[in-house]
Amino acid sequence: MFQSKARITAIGSYVPERTLTNTDLEKLVETDDEWIVQRTGIKERRMAREDEFTSDLAYQAVRNLMERYDKSVDDVDLIIVCTMTPDFKTPSVASTLQAKLGIKNTGAFDLNTACSGFTYGLYVANGMITSGLNKKVLVVGSETLSRITDYTDRATCILFGDGAGAVLLEYDEQQPSFISSHIGSEGEGGKSLYCSNLSNMMNGEEIVDNGKFVQNGRAVYKWAVTTVPKGMKTVLQNASMELKDVDWFVPHSANLRMIESICEKSDFPLEQTLYSLVNFGNTSAATIPLSLDQGVREGKVKNGDKILLYGFGGGLAHAGLFINWTVE
Ligand SMILES: CC(C)(COP(=O)(O)OP(=O)(O)OC[C@H]1O[C@@H](n2cnc3c(N)ncnc32)[C@H](O)[C@@H]1OP(=O)(O)O)[C@@H](O)C(=O)NCCC(=O)NCCS
Missing domain, CATH: 3.40.47.10 (Thiolase/Chalcone synthase)
Structure with missing residues (x-):
């Protein structure tokens, strides 16, 4: 079996402050809290501010990881941002995040496989570290889905929200994840x-x-x-x-x-x-x-x-x- 050499060493997350409840949605489309909870289990979601983008959520998630685990990301050598809602068509969210974090010697790219993005990102990051190409990798899942949600379509607008989560992967042969x-x-x-x-x-x-x-x-x-x-x-x-x-x-x-x-x-x-x-x-x-x-x-x-x-x-x-x- 493929022997991993990568370990997850820290995790962080961030969600925007603004909440969109089922009751709020009742004012936008013909729906009700009971229907939404019964069919989906969802009670509320978070929405990014107008001036808050996927890279901002990603940055906050990484800051949260750094503070909680006392980790520096200065020597990260690869950043993978998993997203389907990038700030721009180009540059990538990963490059924007690299600049926000001030990381100097790193590769950076976005990965888009929508809702399977984060597990695909981990799959790739594990492969990069295990093959010896990278030593320290940030994998971030970040989305501002509110920007591509049709708030006139009751079958979809009840489902989606904004948020971000990040993990740090480091080379470790002894205790791979x-x-x-x-x-x-x-x-x-x-x-x-x-x-x-x-x-x-x-x-x-x-x-x-x-x-x-x-x-x-x-x-x-x-x-x-x-x-x-x-x-x-x-x-x-x-x-x-x-x-x-x-x-x-x-x-x-x-x-x-x-x-x-x-x-x-x-x-x-x-x-x-x-x-x-x-x-x-x-x-x-x-x-x-x-x-x-x-x-x-x-x-x-x-x-x-x-x-x-x-x-x-x-x-x-x-x-x-x-x-x-x-x-x-
Ligand atoms: C979206 C979802 C909740 C809809 O539930 P459903 O039972 O399949 O509902 P349907 O789309 O067949 O619609 C059933 C009825 O409910 C209505 N309806 C749809 N959304 C509604 C809402 N928010 N409130 C009230 N009624 C609603 C439909 O108009 C339809 O009415 P009709 O029978 O008079 O035509 C459900 O299909 C679902 O969750 N699918 C998976 C979606 C998902 O998770 N996507 C992301 C995957 S990564």
């Missing part, structure tokens, strides 16, 4: 969840081209509850482990009903699942680090815990990782 992984992509289903940019055609079909989230909620739901349980099994098989070896399951926080269904199909207890959607909604690449950090702050996640992370969504893409939590 990464045990096994599995990634996949089914681009044929791309039109189930997309935000158009330069084209009004996808896979030979015309699509709604309004620069906002467009979704076939039922199709995404069905895809996720069949793909994720299979993927979870594959990740664990790749480690010669079973679900009973998992202390915490951290799926992408899209919808609580979806998480319940994934747990039921996998015969995994919901009580051992961490999710951030109740107060933050679906923050795409930020949900997994937000959920993990919430678990750390609440004293649930402890050193030595084995954690199964599973990101899934737009693409349609998915990525799972089985990790050992060995943060100092």
Whole structure:
């Protein structure tokens, strides 16, 4: 098996101050708190200020990590920002973040696999460190989804929010965090969840081209509850482990009903699942680090815990990782 040499050594997160509750949404579209909670489990989400962008959220998440773990990032040699809502088409959020942090000798790039962004980012960062190309890598999931949400569409605007989470990975042969992984992509289903940019055609079909989230909620739901349980099994098989070896399951926080269904199909207890959607909604690449950090702050996640992370969504893409939590 691929022997990792990378360890997660710190975590941090940040969410904007402004809250958008279900009651607030009742004033924008025809919906109600009961419907939203019953179908999604979401009660509120955060929204960035007009002058607050994805790089600002990412910066605050890294500052939070540095302060809590007394870490310097001056010698970071690679920054990966996982996002689908960059400040600009170019430069990348990662380069903007590098400048804000004043890091001098580092590579920086953005990675966009939507809601599986953070697990893809960790997958890449582990590979870079284990191969010897990098020694200290920042992986940040940061999104301002409020900027691409259509607040006249009640089927999507109830779901999305803004936030950021960051982890630091360092070279460590003795106590690596990464045990096994599995990634996949089914681009044929791309039109189930997309935000158009330069084209009004996808896979030979015309699509709604309004620069906002467009979704076939039922199709995404069905895809996720069949793909994720299979993927979870594959990740664990790749480690010669079973679900009973998992202390915490951290799926992408899209919808609580979806998480319940994934747990039921996998015969995994919901009580051992961490999710951030109740107060933050679906923050795409930020949900997994937000959920993990919430678990750390609440004293649930402890050193030595084995954690199964599973990101899934737009693409349609998915990525799972089985990790050992060995943060100092
Ligand atoms: C979006 C989602 C909550 C909608 O729930 P659903 O049960 O599939 O609902 P449907 O879209 O089939 O719509 C059912 C009815 O509710 C209505 N409805 C949709 N959104 C509503 C809202 N916010 N409030 C009240 N009614 C709503 C629909 O108009 C429809 O009414 P109709 O039967 O009169 O036409 C659900 O499909 C979902 O969560 N899917 C996954 C989405 C997701 O997580 N995406 C990100 C993945 S990374």
